[in-house]
Amino acid sequence: MIYVLLPIYNEAANLPGLIERIQTGIERLGFPYTVLAYNDGSTDGSDTITRELASSHPLVLLGEPENKGLGHGFASLLKEVCARSESDKDVAIVLDSDNSHNPELFGFMLEKLRQGFDVVIASRYLSDSRVVGVSWFRQFLSLGASWVMRILFPIRGVRDYTCGYRAYSLPCLRKAFDKFGDKLVEEPGFACMAEMLLKLRTLPVLAVEVPLLLRYDLKQGASKMDIRKTIKRTLRMIYRLKAAKQIVS
Helix, strand or coil, X not given: CXXXXXXXXXXXXXXXXXXXXXXXXXXXXXXXXXXXXXXXXXXXXXXXXXXXXXXXXXXXXXXXXXXCCHHHHHHHHHHHHHHHCCCCCCEEEECCCXXXXXXXXXXXXXXXHHCCCCEEEEXXXXXXXXXXXXXXXXXXXXXXXXXXXXXXXXXXXXXXXXXXXXEEEHHHHHHHHHHHHHHCCCCCXXXXXXXXHHHHCCCCCCEEEEECEEEHHHCCCCCCCCHHHHHHHHHHHXXXXXXCCCCCC
């Protein structure tokens, strides 16, 4: 079973197209799947759109009326998939709900997991990767943050520490929850993606990357990320984890 995890905050305009792309991508592969969507207090009718889509797709809507941040939704989805899964062969794929991540990449990610990797990251920093519709300044800041993470906390095979488009094996997620419990994801915002990877770094897991085609030009609506704030939160998160001795250089 493939579990597709979608943290949602005000993405009503993007959800119908994304769900159709997910269905097309997975049905082409011939695997059973379930979409677990977490509505994080959206105010634009995302919950209504998601319920309508659930009538014609294998989609389960979770969430709360109050906005608690990406980290809370991400953690809730990880817990839900671990509770639902009955096989170590199951896979969890997390991607953004704004239609900027291409579900057509699923096949490549699943093949890497089949080869024995535990985490597959859709990376912006491989030779075949492309980023469309993102300002050069934002790309520069993201690349700088990537280099800092690579220098301070190297992980073999990993360049992109912050992209949330990833595939996880269920044994990997269970190992992570066994070690960290409810503290696996503590960051409320976008820094949660780097936090997750730094904590997985302390476990015997294998990570690999595949090229990402990031299409911000397909996204409707403004970005939810304040990149300067996210960088500051990430640096604070690193200091907190090091002080608590949850990660090592």
